[in-house]
Amino acid sequence: MDLTNLTIEEIxxxxxxxxxxxxxxTRAHLDRIQQKDHEVRAYLSLCEEKALDxxxxxxxxxxxxxxxxxxxxxxxxxxxxxxxxxxxTTCASxxxxxxxxxxxxxxxxxxxxxxxIILGKTNCDxxxxxxxxxxxxxxPTHNPHDLTRVPGGSSGGSAAAVAANLATVAxxxxxxxxxxxxxxxxxxxxxxxxxxxxxxxxxxxxxxSLDHIGPFGRSVRDIARVLKVIAGRDPLDSTSADAPVExxxxxMDGSVRGLKVGVPGEYFEGLSPEIGGNIEKGIAxxxxxxxxxxPVHLPHTEYAVSCYYIIxxxxxxxxxxxxxxxxxxYRAPEYxxxxxxxxxxxxxxxxxxxxxxxxxxxxxxxxxxxxxxxLKAQKVRTLIARDFVEAFDExxxxxxxxxxxxPFKLGERVDDPLQxxxxxxxxxxxxxxxxxxxxxxxxxxxxxxxLPVGMQILGKHFGEARLLQVADAFEKAGGFGLD
Amino acid sequence: xxxTEKDVLYVADLAHLELTDQxxxxxxxxxxxxxxxxxxxNQLDTTKVxxxxxxxxxxxxxxxxxxxxxxxTFSQEDAIKSAPEPGGGCFKVPHVIExx
Numbered sequence: 001m002d003l004t005n006l007t008i009e010e011i012x013x014x015x016x017x018x019x020x021x022x023x024x025x026t027r028a029h030l031d032r033i034q035q036k037d038h039e040v041r042a043y044l045s046l047c048e049e050k051a052l053d054x055x056x057x058x059x060x061x062x063x064x065x066x067x068x069x070x071x072x073x074x075x076x077x078x079x080x081x082x083x084x085x086x087x088x089t090t091c092a093s094x095x096x097x098x099x100x101x102x103x104x105x106x107x108x109x110x111x112x113x114x115x116x117i118i119l120g121k122t123n124c125d126x127x128x129x130x131x132x133x134x135x136x137x138x139x140p141t142h143n144p145h146d147l148t149r150v151p152g153g154s155s156g157g158s159a160a161a162v163a164a165n166l167a168t169v170a171x172x173x174x175x176x177x178x179x180x181x182x183x184x185x186x187x188x189x190x191x192x193x194x195x196x197x198x199x200x201x202x203x204x205x206x207x208x209s210l211d212h213i214g215p216f217g218r219s220v221r222d223i224a225r226v227l228k229v230i231a232g233r234d235p236l237d238s239t240s241a242d243a244p245v246e247x248x249x250x251x252m253d254g255s256v257r258g259l260k261v262g263v264p265g266e267y268f269e270g271l272s273p274e275i276g277g278n279i280e281k282g283i284a285x286x287x288x289x290x291x292x293x294x295p296v297h298l299p300h301t302e303y304a305v306s307c308y309y310i311i312x313x314x315x316x317x318x319x320x321x322x323x324x325x326x327x328x329x330y331r332a333p334e335y336x337x338x339x340x341x342x343x344x345x346x347x348x349x350x351x352x353x354x355x356x357x358x359x360x361x362x363x364x365x366x367x368x369x370x371x372x373x374x375l376k377a378q379k380v381r382t383l384i385a386r387d388f389v390e391a392f393d394e395x396x397x398x399x400x401x402x403x404x405x406x407p408f409k410l411g412e413r414v415d416d417p418l419q420x421x422x423x424x425x426x427x428x429x430x431x432x433x434x435x436x437x438x439x440x441x442x443x444x445x446x447x448x449x450x451l452p453v454g455m456q457i458l459g460k461h462f463g464e465a466r467l468l469q470v471a472d473a474f475e476k477a478g479g480f481g482l483d
Numbered sequence: 484x485x486x487t488e489k490d491v492l493y494v495a496d497l498a499h500l501e502l503t504d505q506x507x508x509x510x511x512x513x514x515x516x517x518x519x520x521x522x523x524x525n526q527l528d529t530t531k532v533x534x535x536x537x538x539x540x541x542x543x544x545x546x547x548x549x550x551x552x553x554x555x556t557f558s559q560e561d562a563i564k565s566a567p568e569p570g571g572g573c574f575k576v577p578h579v580i581e582x583x
Binding site: 098099100102103195196209235238239300302303305306307309310317321324325326327328329330331335337338339340341342343344346347350352355356358359360362363366373375376377378379380381382383385417418421433434 | 490491494495497498499500501502503506509510513514516517518520521522523524525526527529532533534535536537538548549557561562563564565566567568574576577578579
C-alpha cells in the first residue's frame with residue numbers, strides 16, 4: 001500500500017484500522033523525499049527527527065484510545081516564509097540563510113495542536129516575491145509534471161511537494177496569486193481565504209495589506225480540513241477577522257443546483273484557446289450540475305496589475321527595511337561605517353527581484369511621487385474592490401482561469417520582470433479586493449507536453465464555505481481530470 | 484517616462500542599497516518599463532474616490548484593539564540567537580558617534 005498518495009481521510013482511516021502507524025506514514029514520506037526530491041527540489045530543509053517524534057506521539061495517543069484530532073498523523077510541508085520554532089526559516093533568501101525561528105506562526109501552532117506532522121520547509125521565491133520560484137536565493141524548484149518547467153510561484157515548493165506526493169497537504173502564502181498560480185501550474189488545489197481569515201502572525205511580511213496564509217491539497221476536502229484548523233481570530237494579529245469559522249466540510253454535502261455562477265468577460269479576452277478551452281469545459285460541467293451561468297462585469301480588471309505592483313512594492317520597501325544586518329540574518333563581512341554596513345549587507349544579501357521591488361517601492365513612495373503613484377493606486381484599489389461588490393450582488397461565485405499562461409521552461413522569463421508581472425492579472429484582483437479564491441485543477445492541455453490548467457473560483461468576503469462547496473462538487477463530478 | 488542612471492542611484496541610496504555598475508545598467512530599463520506601464524492608472528478619473536489602504540471587513544467594533552497587559556515574550560537569549568554579532572546580551576554595531 002502506497003502511503004504517500006492518500007487523502008487526509010484515507011490516512012486517518014488507515015490509522016484507526018491500525019493498517020499503518022503514523023510513524024510508518026511519516027517514514028514513507030521521508031523515504032519518498034529521499035528518492036524524489038533531488039529532482040523536484042521542493043524542500044529547503046527537513047526536520048525528520050521532530051516529525052518522527054510527533055508521529056510517535058500520535059501513535060501513543062491512538063494506542064491509548066484517544067480520539068483522532070483533525071490532522072492527527074498528517075504529513076505537512078510549510079513554506080519557508082512561515083515561522084517554525086527551532087527550525088530554519090530563510091524566506092529562500094541569503095539574508096536569512098542561517099536564521100532559526102524563535103517562535104511559531106499561529107497557523108503552525110494550530111496545525112501542530114491539531115496533530116499535524118511537519119516534514120520540512122519548502123522553497124519559494126525570495127521573500128515570496130515572484131511567480132516561478134526561480135527567485136529563490138538557493139535553487140529553483142522543478143514542476144513535477146515536467147521537470148524542465150517551473151512549478152509557478154511564489155509557493156512553488158509547497159505546490160510541487162503536494163503534487164509529487166512529498167506531503168499530503170502544505171501551507172503556502174498568497175499576496176498576489178502565490179498559492180493559486182503554483183496550484184494551477186502543479187495540478188493541485190490551493191486556496192487563499194478572505195483577507196484576515198487566517199492569522200498572519202509569524203508570516204514574514206512582504207505586502208502586509210495583501211498577505212495571506214493558505215492551504216494546498218490534492219483534494220478540496222483536504223483543503224477544507226486544513227483551512228478550518230488554521231482560520232479564526234488571533235489576538236496576535238490585529239487584522240485577523242473575528243467572523244465565525246464555518247464548518248467547511250459540512251457545507252460540502254449540499255447540492256450546487258441553482259447557484260449563480262458569474263463569468264467575467266474581461267478574464268477571457270485574448271486568452272489562449274488551450275487554456276480557455278479547458279475553462280469553458282469546466283464552466284459547462286458546473287452548468288450540468290445545475291449552476292446558473294451568467295456574465296458579470298469587472299470593468300477595472302485591466303488596471304489591476306498596475307495597482308497591485310505599486311501597492312505591493314511600496315509595502316515591500318517598508319517591510320524589507322528591517323534586513324540591515326543588525327538584529328538577525330546576514331551582515332556583510334567588511335564595511336567602513338554603519339551606513340556602509342547597511343548598504344553592503346543589503347546589496348550582498350538580496351537577490352535581483354527583491355532589489356527591483358525595493359527600488360520600485362522606494363520610488364513610488366518618494367517625495368514628489370507619492371500622490372501620483374501610491375495614492376493613485378490606493379484609489380484604484382477601491383474601484384477594483386467595488387467591481388467585486390457589485391458583481392457579487394448578482395452571483396454567488398465567479399469563475400476565471402487562474403493564469404493566462406502555462407508552466408513555462410526554467411529560465412525562459414527571468415530577464416523580463418514586466419512580462420512576469422503581467423501574467424499575474426487573474427490573481428491580483430482578488431488580492432486587492434480581499435476576497436477569497438481557490439484554484440482547482442481543470443484538466444490538462446492537449447498535445448505534448450500535456451500541462452495542467454487551473455480554474456479559479458472567487459467568492460464574497462467570508463464566502464469560503466460556498467467556494468469549497470462549488471470546488472468539491474466540481475472535483476466529485478470529475479472536473480479535476482476533465483476531458 | 485525615461486528613468487536615468489542617476490534616478491536609479493538616487494533611489495538605491497534612499498533604500499540603502501549599494502548597487503554595482505552592472506546592476507544599475509540592468510535595472511534602468513527594467514524599472515523604466517514597469518513605471519511606464521503603471522502610468523495606465525492615469526486613464527482613470529479618481530478625484531472622487533476614497534483611497535483603500537486596508538481590507539477592512541471586521542464584524543465587531545474596535546477589533547483591532549486588544550487589552551493592554553504584559554505577557555511573556557522571548558527571552559533575551561532567544562532574541563539575540565540569530566544576531567550576526569551578539570555581545571553582552573546586545574546587538575553589536577559599528578560606531579555610530581565618533582569620539583572627539
